[in-house]
Amino acid sequence: MEKKTCLAPIRNTKIPKYKTMKNACDAHCHVFGPREIFPYSQKASYWPPDTSEEQLRKMHDTIGIQRAVLVQASCHGTDNSAMLDAISKNPARYKGVCIADGSFTKEDFKYLDDNGVKGVRFNFVQHLGGAPDLIMMEEVIKKVIPLGWHLVIHVNAEDIITYADFFEKFDLPIIVDHMGRVPTNKGVEQKAYQILCEFMKKPNWWVKISGAERIAVSPPFYDAIVYAQGLVAIASDRILWGTDCPHPNIKEHMPNDADLLDLFPLMVPDLKLQKQILVDNPARLYGWEN
Known part of the structure; x- marks a missing residue:
């Protein structure tokens, strides 16, 4: 079956105007491949261009990011090997979020936990295959709760409405x-x-003020700012920020990650809250020491 390909990210990252602080974290980014070593899932709806840990780190160094959360994407399915390999190259710098299904045992999750993974992600969006088996999802969640993990949900707006009661469980x-x-x-x-x-x-809910390029009408994505501001106003202590680099499935208007970082101080003008969101919140959730 022929796979849908994705646009490649902009590799020539600009120098952002915004200057980050020590231990700033990109709480949502991905590594893809290399395909020859970590092949993409045959069940995936897309196969993106490879993005290595080295390429991701170069981008982060350019924009002033010292920590990152590597989020497993659906193109690799439940094989978390590429993500684990990237974490192993700098365990102090990286944490991870896996994708799992009902075949994963408590021992599997313990292994992932020992290797820097601190959460499990479920995709609900239609272009990635739609909602998971909800019974299986509940069983997975029961297995990871004793590890102190969190749940990451990738949803479209309509999924928030459809599955609101389920998520509140x-x-x-x-x-x-x-x-x-x-x-x-x-x-x-x-x-x-x-x-x-x-x-x-509610005290257990968090949100990533990422994906401005996904929700906005067009560049420079300023129409996403008010949405982020509204969420920050409710619970600044449960907000994360991320680039979503290398931006899989963006069909047009591929963003430069420096421009996305420069949106952040417009979303969060207060300097104290900037540090809270870039440094303190991810450190608390993922177990980094500041």
């Missing part, structure tokens, strides 16, 4: 990718964004 920390992918052209009054804001009033 869980007491572990729940992290929503990319501001719930709520489209900015539907306004802040849209039902999905309002539900997300209500979720953020």
Whole structure:
């Protein structure tokens, strides 16, 4: 079966205007391949261009990021080997979030935990295959709770509405990718964004103010700023920021990661909150020492 390919990221990262602080963290990024060593899943809906740990680190060094969370993407399926290999190259710098299914044992999760993985991710978005088996998802969550892990959910706006009651069943920390992918052209009054804001009033809910290039109408993505500001105003102590580099499945307007970082101080003008979101929050969630 022929796989959908993705645009390659912009490798020539600019120098951002915004200057980060010590231990700043990109809480959502990916490594892909190399395909010859870590082949892509035959079940994946897309096969992206390879992005190595070295390429990712070069980008991070350019924009002033010292820590990163490597999030398993669906192109590698439940084979977390590429992500684990990248973490092993600098365990002090990287933590991970895996993808798993019902075949994973408690021993498998313990191995992942020992090697820097601190959360499990489930995709609900249609272009990546749609919602997982919910019974299987619950069984996986039961296995990772004793490890102190968190749940990452990758949803579209309509999924927030459809699965709101299901998500509320869980007491572990729940992290929503990319501001719930709520489209900015539907306004802040849209039902999905309002539900997300209500979720953020609960002490176990977190959100990543990432994915501006996914929810905004077009560059320079300023229409995403007010959505991030609204979430930060509710719970600044449960907000993460990330690049989403290398931006899989972006069809046009591939962003330069420096431009995405320069959006951050517009989303979060307060210097104290900037440090909280870039340094303190990810350190608390992932177990880094500042």
